[in-house]
Amino acid sequence: PSRLPGYATHQVGVGGAVFDESTRKILVVQDRNQLKNMWTFPGGMSEPGEDIGDTAVREVFEETGIKSEFKSLLSIRQQHANPGAFGKSDMYIICRLQPCSFTINICQHECSRCEWMDLNDLVKAKNTTPVTSRVARLLLYGYREGFDKIDLTMEEFQAVHTGLFYKLFHKELPANYKTIPGM
Amino acid sequence: PSRLPGYATHQVGVGGAVFDESTRKILVVQDRNQLKNMWTFPGGMSEPGEDIGDTAVREVFEETGIKSEFKSLLSIRQQHANPGAFGKSDMYIICRLQPCSFTINICQHECSRCEWMDLNDLVKAKNTTPVTSRVARLLLYGYREGFDKIDLTMEEFQAVHTGLFYKLFHKELPANYKTIPGM
Numbered sequence: 305p306s307r308l309p310g311y312a313t314h315q316v317g318v319g320g321a322v323f324d325e326s327t328r329k330i331l332v333v334q335d336r337n338q339l340k341n342m343w344t345f346p347g348g349m350s351e352p353g354e355d356i357g358d359t360a361v362r363e364v365f366e367e368t369g370i371k372s373e374f375k376s377l378l379s380i381r382q383q384h385a386n387p388g389a390f391g392k393s394d395m396y397i398i399c400r401l402q403p404c405s406f407t408i409n410i411c412q413h414e415c416s417r418c419e420w421m422d423l424n425d426l427v428k429a430k431n432t433t434p435v436t437s438r439v440a441r442l443l444l445y446g447y448r449e450g451f452d453k454i455d456l457t458m459e460e461f462q463a464v465h466t467g468l469f470y471k472l473f474h475k476e477l478p479a480n481y482k483t484i485p486g487m
Numbered sequence: 488p489s490r491l492p493g494y495a496t497h498q499v500g501v502g503g504a505v506f507d508e509s510t511r512k513i514l515v516v517q518d519r520n521q522l523k524n525m526w527t528f529p530g531g532m533s534e535p536g537e538d539i540g541d542t543a544v545r546e547v548f549e550e551t552g553i554k555s556e557f558k559s560l561l562s563i564r565q566q567h568a569n570p571g572a573f574g575k576s577d578m579y580i581i582c583r584l585q586p587c588s589f590t591i592n593i594c595q596h597e598c599s600r601c602e603w604m605d606l607n608d609l610v611k612a613k614n615t616t617p618v619t620s621r622v623a624r625l626l627l628y629g630y631r632e633g634f635d636k637i638d639l640t641m642e643e644f645q646a647v648h649t650g651l652f653y654k655l656f657h658k659e660l661p662a663n664y665k666t667i668p669g670m
Binding site for chain 1: 494495496497498499521522525532533534535536537538539560561562563564565566567568576578580610611616617618621622624625627628636637639642644645646647648649651653654655656657658660661664665667
């Protein structure tokens with residue numbers, strides 16, 4: 305029996321923070337329509353049935369032409385639009401991605417600008433959103449002191465009754481805790 | 488202008504891991520309808536416009552009569568039902584809560600059993616779900632080595648254009664990273 309109720313109540317969006325450790329560069333875009341002249345991470349809405357990491361990789365590629373690989377989940381934003389009106393809510397999840405290509409091929413419909421920016425410059429930038437700025441600081445912390453400080457890593461499990469697989473994200477658990485008898 | 492699209496694609500559920508540090512006890516339930524005889528955390532679906540932490544506190548109270556306070560976000564589960572069929576997807580978020588009351592008053596419609604269990608017993612229990620077992624191990628790690636190892640803490644920000652507030656969850660950022668000029 306499915307534990308899912310019959311209707312959907314939320315949108316889930318995913319942003320991709322594509323960071324290249326070797327050059328300390330982060331991929332940022334300026335949206336053509338909203339948030340003009342503000343540096344943000346590329347991203348967009350998750351399709352039903354699509355994994356979070358896959359959404360991030362797809363949206364980054366569609367907007368910027370950059371190929372990347374999912375590394376971890378970094379942050380979750382909850383937002384409600386006009387409380388009391390329609391009650392629409394959204395979750396926006398920011399993932400850390402590692403680039404596999406570097407040549408930008410911008411989507412003109414969505415973005416007006418796209419560049420590889422030094423992470424220190426994004427941390428200090430004024431023309432960025434509060435979330436982008438905060439995640440840039442989180443990345444700087446991870447870059448300097450180890451990404452294990454900030455990463456939520458993913459593991460796959462099988463559900464008890466349905467047999468379906470699901471993905472669980474949380475701070476990496478030391479191996480000795482994973483192997484306590486019982487699991 | 489709202490960045491939200493016009494339709495919802497996901498369900499968001501929240502589970503509450505109510506842990507009492509002073510006694511090392513964790514609140515667990517057995518579902519009356521699904522997952523019979525399996526120990527899990529109380530929880531349920533988030534209503535549109537409801538904050539994650541509020542859902543956890545509300546669902547725990549409705550199912551068990553225990554009053555609690557939101558402490559942190561611990562884990563996110565992504566699951567798709569029957570990929571390719573209807574594409575329904577859900578996000579299930581597990582929060583760490585601190586109890587404010589201890590007398591169980593079970594909801595007979597939802598739960599057949601409810602108890603305060605020693606965390607070590609839940610870690611070793613066979614009759615529990617993989618996610619519950621994994622989160623129990625995560626809590627044991629946090630209990631022994633500091634909850635800062637596992638907690639995603641929450642901060643509130645104001646959106647650039649809409650002026651609406653949103654909540655951001657991620658690993659706690661050291662204060663010196665928060666105060667780098669620019670933010």
